[in-house]
Every structure is written in C-alpha cells, then in structure tokens.
Amino acid sequence: LSDLTGEKIDMSEIMVNIVNHIESYRDKWLIKGFDNIKFEWLSHAHNIGQEIVVTTPRQKIQGIFTGINSDGAMIIKLNSGLSIAITIGEIAMN
Secondary structure (H helix, E strand, O other): OHHHHOOOOOHHHHHHHHHHHHHHHHHHHHHHOHHHHHHHHHHHOOOOOOEEEEEOOOOEEEEEEEEEOOOOOEEEEOOOOOEEEEOOOEEEEO
16 A cells, blocks of 8 residues: 555554444444445445346356345346346456
8 A cells, every 4th residue: 555655554543444444334234234234335336237247156147236135145137037146256247
C-alpha cells in the first residue's frame, strides 16, 4: 500500500479498522438479521443482470447473476430458466 500511495501506512491501524468493520456487520446481522446486510451488499454488487461463468469444484456454470439469497449464496439463472444457488466458485465475466 505504501508503494501505491507514496505514504507510510500504519498496518495496525488498518487491522483495527478491518476488525471494527467486521464486528459492525456481525452486530447488524445478530440484531437485524441478514436481510439488512443483503440489501446493502446488493446495492454495491457489480454485474447483477449480466452473464457470468462460475467455476465450482465440480463444474462450470454459465448464466445470469441475479443476486444472492437469504443464506448469502449467489443466484444464477440458467438458460433453461432454472435458478440455482452457488456457495463456492471462481467467477469470470463471459
């Protein structure tokens, strides 16, 4: 980060900020449930409505990224019209 910004970076300060941010979202989840976090996440998500390819440990899946479900799994709409939930995989734009 120092090389990119040209400034001295205090890694302990960065780590404290990351931990505080994670704890903040954990607290939101425990108090308000996942839907509040899901809504915020979707407002920042890229490529919703676009075709992507997800490589899972077992297969490649191509379809339209439509969002995430209440468990946090990615929802992909296949060409057949069926929507599936994916919990692990590497994403590539088609």
